[in-house]
Amino acid sequence: MASFKFLPFLLLAIYASIAQAAPWPIHARHATHRVRHIGRRALKLDTFQPKGTYKIFGAEGIAQDTGNSFAKTGINDSAIAFVQSQLGVDPAQVGYRSGLDGGAGKFAYVKQTHEGVPFVNAVANVAWKNTKVVAFGSSFVDTKNIAPSKPSIDVNTVIPTVEEALDGQFNGQEPTIEYLAREDGSVALTHVVQVRNEDAGTWFEAYVCAHTGEILSVTDFVAHASYTVLPITKQAFPDGQEKLVDPADLLASPFAWHSDGIENTTSTIGNNVAAFANQTASNQTSAGLNFNTKYDDSFDPTTRSNMDAAVTNAFYIINTVHDFSYRYGFTESAFNFQDNNFDKGGRGGDSVLMSVQDKSGLNNANFATPPDGQSGTCRMFIWDQTNPRRDGSLENDIIVHEMTHGITNRMTGGGTGRCLQTVEAGGMGEGWSDAMAEWVLQKSDKVEDFIMGQYVLGSTQGIRQFPYSTNPNTNPLRYSSIRELTEVHNIGEVWANMLHNVYAALVAERGFSKTALTNPDTTEGNVVYMHLFMDALLLQPCNPTFVSARDAWIQADENRYNGANKCTLFKAFASRGLGLNAADNFVDNEDIPLGC
Template identity: 55%
Template sequence: MIGFDNLLKSVSLAIAYAYATSASPFPNNVKYATHHVREVGKGLQIESFYPPSTYETFGVGIEHPLAKRDNPDLEESAIAFVGSRLGISKSTITFKSGFIGETARHAFVKQSHDGVPFANAVANIAFNHENRVIAFGTSFVKLTSIAPSQPSIPIADAITKAEELIDGKYNDHPPSLEFLVLQDGSAVLTHVIQIQNDKTGTWVEAFIDAHTGQLHSITDFVNKFSYLVLPITSEVPTEGFQVLDNPQDTLASPFGWHSDGTTSTTTTAGNNVIASKGAPTPQSGPGEFIYPWDPTAPPTSQGNVNAAVVNAFYVVNTVHDFSYRYGFTESAFNFQANNFGNGGRANDRVIVSVQNAAGTNNADFATPPDGQSGSMRVSSQLFLWTFTSPPRDGALENDILVHENTHGITNRMTGGGTGRCLQTTEAGGMGEGWSDAMAEWTEHKSSDVPDYVMGQFVTNNPAGIRTHPYSTSPTVNPLRYSSIATLNEVHDIGEVWANMLHNVYAALVGAHGFSTTARTNPGGTEGNIVFLHLFIDALALQPCNPTLPAARDAWIQADANRYGGANACLLWQAFASRGLGVGAASHRDSTTVPDGC
C-alpha cells in the first residue's frame, strides 16, 4: 500500500504545459478555457488545469518539410511538420492516431520524453489532399523540471489508491505511464488508471503520481445531461409513434442493426448498439419489435420498458448511421463491435441502459478511448424523470437520446479518439452545445427554422430545460459570447454555443435551402447538409480543449476545405451576430467580420 501524508480532501490539480519557464507559466484570467472543477468519490474535489492550445488555420494550406515527396506517409509528415514548426527534436514527438477523411488527412501526436508520452501535451495536424497543411493545434510544452521516467511505486499500489480515492473499481483496461505537467511548469510521472462505479455512474481516468502516490488529475468520460424515442424527426411521444420498416442504412451498417457480420440476434443488440434494462428486449414477433407505449401506465411496467428500449435502440442506431455518412466512421474512431477492416479500434459498440437506477432527472454518456468495450464502458444511461406523476422516461424523448449520443461523436473526433479533449469547462460546455444542436438538426422537417426548445416531455413544460429557446431573435434569446463571462457551468455555457449554431444553421438553410433526404444523401448542396458536414469536419480540425474562437475558426477552415470558402462570410456574419466576430477573445464580444464580408 502507498501512503498519502496529509492528503487534503480538496486536491488541486494543475496540468500546465508552457513555452515559458516562469513559476506560473499560464495566466488564470480566463479559467473556463483551462480549468474544470469536478467532484469524485466521497466529496473529493479536483480542479483540473489543461494547457491552453494554440491554433492556426491556413486556408488553401502551407508547405511542410516532406511536401516535395510523392505520397508522403501521414505519420512521417505530421512528425516532421510539428518538429519544424515548434523547433523541437522529432524524437520527442510520438504519433498517436490518424485518419483520412473526405476533405483532409488528420494526424494526432503527443509530446514525449524518454519514450513516455505526456497526457495533455498533444497536437493535431490536418493536411488537404494537395498535401499542404491547413490546420495545426498544439499544447506542447517546455518544462522547468521533469520527474524520473521510471516509476518507483508499483502499478498495483497505484490502482488500490485510485480505487480508494475515486470510490470505484479498476475496470481492467490496461493502465499506462504518462507525464503530467503541473502549473509551475514541472512534469510528474503518473500511472493512468480507469476507475468505474456502476452504481454512481462514475467512469474516470485517475492520474496517480508514480513516485509519490498523489492523485494529480482525472479525465471524466461521462457527459451528463437531461434530455428527452419515435421517428428521428420527432421530439416527444405526443407526436406519435410509427412502425418503420427496415430503417437501417446498409452503407453504414452493412449487416443491419442485429448482426456484426458473424453473430446475429433477435434482441435489441447488434454491431452498433446494445440497449436494455437488465437484458436486451426480444422480438415481439418474427422480425418485429412492436411494443405499444401506454401513457396511462407507469414507465416501469414491462410494456413501457420494452417500448423505451426499442426506441432507444432505434435512435442510437440512426445517429450511428447518419453520422457515419458525414464522416464519423471506423477510422474516425466511431462505435462498433466489428469495424470490418476499415480502420480504428473495434469492440466498442454503445451500451444503452434504460431506466438506469444510478439517478433520476438526467442522462449521461461515457466516452472512453476508441476500442474500449464491454458492460458500461461505452454507455448511455437514461434515467426516469420525476417532475410528473407517474414519472416520465428519458428514453422516450428523442432530443435526450440524440444529445447523449452526440457526446460520443464530439469526444471521439476531437483529439483523435482519446476521449480526453473536451475536459475544460469551456470545451465541456461546447460539448453540451454541440449535442443540443445535433438534436435540433434531426428534428427539422422543412426550411422553416422556428425557435427550438429542449426537454419538453420529461418536464411536462413547454419551456423545456434551457433558460431560453434557441432562436435567431436576440429578444427571445439574448445569449452572446460575452455571456460566458458570468457563467460557470457547462450546460449554461453550452446554451451560448448551441444558440450560435442555431443561427449558423438558419443562415445556411436560408441561403441554400433544405434537403429532406439529408440523413442518407450527404452529397447535396442544401443548407442542412452543408451544416452537418461543417459540424463533423470541424471536430477533427479543432485543437484539444478548444475555446469558442478556436471552434469558430475550425468551422471557417472546414468550409475552406470542403466548399472552397464559399460560406466564409455567411459563417462570420452568423458568429459575429452573437459576439464571436474577428477579435472576440476572453469572453469579450466582437461584431467585426473580415474585410470583404
Template identity: 55%
Template sequence: MLSFNKLFASVFLSLLYISSVNAIPFSAESRHSTHGSRIIGRGTKKDHYHPKSSYETFGDGIDHPLSKRADASMEDSAVAFMQAHAGISADFVHMHASFSGQTASHVYVKQRVNGIPIANAVANVAFNNKNKVVAYGSSFIDASKVPSAMPSVDVKDAISVAESALLGKHDKRKHPAPSLEYYAKDDGSVALTYVLQVRNRRMGTWYEAFVGAHSGELVSITDFVSDASYRALPIMEETLLDGFDILTDPQDLNSSPEGWHNDGQTSTITTAGNNVIAYKGTSDTTGRTTSQSSPGLNFQYTQNPDITPAAPSNVNAARVNVFYVVNTIHDITYKYGFTEDAFNFQNNNFGIGGLGNDRVTASVQDSSCVNNAFFQTPPDGQNGHMTMCLFTVTSPSRDGALENDIVSHEMTHGVTNRMTGGGTGRCLQTTESGGLGEGWSDAMANWLEQTDGTVRDFVLGQYIVNSAAGIRSHPYSTSAQVNPLRYSSVAHLQEPHAIGEVWANMLHVVYAALVGQLGYSPTARTDPTGSEGNVVFLHLFLDALPLQHCNPTFTTARDAWIQADANRYGGANRCTLWRAFASRGLGVNAKGFVDDVTIPSDC
C-alpha cells in the same frame, strides 16, 4: 450529460460537474480554457489542468517540408511540419493516432520525454486533399525538467489510491493495463504518473486516473461521463406526444452493411446489433434484458403513458426507441464522416480502420439515477455507455428514452468526444470545451428535428418535465429577444451546460443562415451529397471536430468551422459563417469573453 437549469441544476450536476473560478491566479478566460474540476468520491473537488493551446488555420493550406515526396506518410509529414514550423524535434513526438477523412487527413501526437508521452501535452496537424497543412494545434510545454522515468511507487499501491479516491474498481479483465505517462501540472512542474481506469457502474462513474508514480497521490482525472420494423418515434420527432410510427427497414446498409440486427458475428432478433445494444439493467456486462422481436423482426410495442414506465410494454417501447435512435444517428453521422477510421462505435469495423468491440451499451430506466441522462466515452476500442433515467416531475414518471432529443443529445457526446483529439476521450475536459460539448449535443438534436426550410425555435426536454419551456434557460432562436445569449455571456457562466447554451444558440444562428442562403434538403438524413444549407451545416459540424485542437475554445471552435468550409467548399460559405458568429459577438476580434461584431473586410 443532460442539465436541467430550471428544476434540477442543484441535484445531480452539483455532484458530478461543478466547475468554478477559485483563488488560483488565472483569468476567467484562461481558466475556462485550461482548467476544469469534478466532485469525486466522498465529495472532494478535484481540479484538472490542460496546458494552454495555440491554434492556427491556413485556409487553402501551406506546404510542409515533405510536400514534394509522394512516398511520405501523413505521420512523417506531420512531424516534419512541426519541426519546421515550431522547432519540435522528432525525438519529442509520440504518435497517437491518424486517419483520413472525407476532406482532410488528421494526425494526433503527444509530447514525449525519456520515451514516455506527456498525457496533456498534445498536438494535431491536418492536411487537405492537396497535401497542404490546413490546421495546427499544440499544447506542448517546456519539459526541460522532468522527474525520473523509473517509478518509486508500486503500481498496486497506485491502483488502491485511485480506487479509494474515486470509489470505483479497476477491472484488470476489461480495462487497459496501467501505463506510465507524464502529466503537466499548472504550477509548471511535471509528474510521472500511472494512468489507469476506475469505474463504478452503480454510481454511473467512469474515470481515467493519473496517480503520481513518485508521490502516490491522485494527480488528475479524465471524466468519461458527458454526462427491420419498429414502433418508434421518427428521428425528426421529439417526444411520444408527436406519435409513434411503424418504421420499416430504416437501417442504412451503406452505413451499417450487416443491418442493425447483426452483432458483428451473428444475427440477432433482439435490440442488440453491431452499433448498439439497448437493454434494461444497471450493468452493461451482466443481467441485460433486451427486447425481442415477434416473427420477422417486428419490434412493435405500444407505450401506455397512463401507467408506470416499469410496465413490460413500456420497458419494451423504451428499449426499441433507444435502439432505433442510436442506430439512426450512427447511420447519419457515418455518412457525414464519423466512420471506423474516425473512432466510431462498432463491434465489427469490417477491416476498414479504428478499433472495434466498442458498440454503445444503452441502459434504459437505469435504477442508478433519476432526472438525468448521461454518456460515458472511453477511448476508441472500449464500449461507449449511455444511461437513460426516469424523470419524476410527473405522475406517473416519464421516461427519457422516449424523448428523442434527450437520446440524440447523449449520443452526440460520444461523437464529439471521439472525434476531438483522436479518439482518446480526453479532449473535452476543460470548463470551456466541456461547455462546447454540451452545445454540440443540443445542436445535433436541433438539426435532427428541423423538418423544412422554416427554421423554428427549438426547445429541449419538454416532455420529460411536462413543460413547454423545456430544460434550458431559453429556446434556441435567431431572435435576440427570445434568446439574448452572446459570447460575452460566457464570462458570467461557470457550469458547462450553461456555457453550452451559448454555443448551441450560435450554431442555431449558423444553421438558420445557411438554410436561408442555400435552402433545405428533406433527404439530408440519408443523402449527404446535396448543396442545401442543412447538408452543409452537418458536414461542417462533423468536419470541424477533428480539425480543432484538444480542449478547444469558442474562438478556436469557430476557426475550425471556417477552416472546414475552406476544405470542403473552397470557402464558399465563409462570409455567411462569419456574419452568423459575429451577430452573437464571436467576430474576428472576439477574445476574453468580450463581444466583437467585426467580420473580415472582404465580407
C-alpha cells in the same frame, strides 16, 4: 465499497492547486481548468490542461519542404516533421497516435513524448487539404522540469488508493505510463488507471504520480445532461409512434442492426449498440425482429410493456444516429462505436451500451466516452416531474444529445476521449449535443425556435434557460455571456445558440434538404451545416475554445467548399459576439472579414 478516507497527500495536492488559482478570475480558467466533484463525499479536484495554440491557414495552406511533404512520406512521418518544424522540437519528442483520410482532408493526432513516454495532455493535431497543411493545434510544453521516466512506485500499489478516492473499482483496462503537464510548469510521470462505479454511473481515468502516489488529475469519460419508437424526426412521445420497416442504412450498417457479419441476434443487441433496461443485459428486448410493443405513458415507465418499448426506441435512435453520422464522417477510421469495424480502420469491440431506466439516477441522462476500442455507455433515466413518471428514452432529443457526446469526444483529439475536459470545451460539448438534437428535428427551410426537454418535464419551457433562436429578444445569449457562467450546460447554451444562428444562416442562403439524414451529397444549407459540424471536430485542437472551434468551422468550409460560406459563417458567429477579432477573453466582437 469501503468508506472514503481523505488522504493527506491528496488534500495537499488539491489545496496547492486552489492556492495557485486564486489570483485569476474564474472565467479566465475556462480554457485550461475544470473542477471535478468526485465520490460520495464530493472530493474536489481542480484539473488542468495546458493552454493550446491553434492556427488555420485558409485556402493557401502551408507547403511542407520537399523532403517531408505528405505525398512523399505519408501522414505519420509528415505530421511529425511538421510539428518539429513549427515547434522546434526533436522528432523523438513527437509520437504519432492516430490519423485518417476524412474525405475533405487528412488529419493526424500526435503526442509530445519524452524518452519514449507519451504525454497525457501535451498534444498536437495537423490537418491537410491535398498536400498542404491547413490547420495546426498544439499544447506542447517545456520539459525543463520533468520527472524521471522510470516509475519508482508499482501501479498495483496505487490502484486500491485510486478506487477508494474515486469511489469506484478498477475496470481491468491495462494501466499505462504517461507524462502529465502541470500548472506550475513541472511535468509528472503518472500511472494512468481507469476506475468505474456501475451503480453511480461514473467512469474516471486517474493520473497518479508514479513517484509519490498522489492523484494529480482525472479525465471524466461521462458527459452528464440536465434535460431530458418514435421516428428520429419526431421529438417526443406526444408526436406519435410509428411502425418502421427495415430502417437501417446499409451503407453505414452493412449487415443491418442485428448482425456484426458473424453472429445474428433477434434482440436489441447488434454491431452498433446493445440496449437493455435496469443495468441488466438480460433485460434486452427480444421480439424475433418484430419490436412492435407500443408505449403508453398513462402507465408508469416500469411496466413490462413500457420497458420493452423504451428499450426498442433507444436502440433505434442510437443506431440511427450511428448511421447518419457515418455518412457525414463518423466512420470506423474516425473512431466510431462498432464491435466489428470490417477492416476499415479504428478499433472495434466498442459498440454503445445503452442502459434504459438506469437505476443510478433520476431526471437526467449521461454518456461515457472512453478511448476508441472501449464501449461507450449511455444511461437514460426516469423523470419524476409528472404523474405518472416519464421515461427519458421516449424523448428523442435527449438520446440524440447523449449520443452526440460520444461523437464529439471521439472525433476531437483523435479518439482519446480526453479532449473536451476544460470548462469551456466541456461546455461546447453540451452545446454540440443540443445542436445535433435540433438538426434532426428541423423540418423545412423555415427554421423554428427550438426547445429541449419539454416532454420529460411536462412543461413547454423545457430544460434550457431560453429557446434556441435567431431573435435576440427570445434568446439574448452572446459570447460575453460566458463571463458570468461557470457550469458546462449553461456555457453550452451559448454555443448551441450560436450554432442555431449558423444553421439558420446557411439554410437561408442555400435552402433545405428533406433527405439530409441519408444523402450528404447535396448542397442545401442543412447538409452543408452537418458537413462543417463534423469536419470541424476533426480539425479543432484538443480542449478547444469558442474562438478555436469557430476557426475550425471556417477552415472546414475552406477545405470542403473552397471558402464559399466564409462570409455567411462569420456573419452568423459575429451576430452573437464571436466575430473575426474575438479573443479568448469573452469580450464581444462583431467584426467580419473585409469583403463580407
